[in-house]
Amino acid sequence: MNDSPDCPLVGVAATYMPRLSEFGFEPGLVAAVDQHAAAVCDALIPAQRGPRPRTVRREELADYVLGFTDWLTEVDWIEPIGHDFATLRLTAVCWLIREHDLLAA
Known part of the structure; x- marks a missing residue:
């Protein structure tokens, strides 16, 4: 997989990466996104013992x-304000993309 427009991470990053700039204005957002990022990691990576950091691929x-986006389509989700x-x-996916440099060439 590369970072072509066909990669779903490219579209999500383009749409939701700007929300990371809201962290400075909404402290509660940082905690919420952190919890969602942990949940995504739990779904992707089995629990690891010891201090080794999880690697998101x-x-x-x-x-x-x-x-996730297929499910959103199935339930006719419409992005709300807020x-x-x-x-x-x-937004948590974008944080993981940034933290793990997943769109780098």
Whole structure:
């Protein structure tokens, strides 16, 4: 997988990455996104023992995003103004993309 427009991470990053700039204005948003990022990691990576950091892989996160966005389509989700479960989850995906440098060439 590369960072072509066909990669689902590219579209999510383009749409939701700007929400990371809201962290400075909404302290509660940081905590909420952190919880969602942890939940995504739990879904992708089995619990690891010891101090080793979890490694998020682009292919696995892309598969997760495809499943999540397919579900949003099935339930006719419309992005609200503000933050709901889905926007928090997609913002958390962007945080993971940034933290793990998943769109780097």
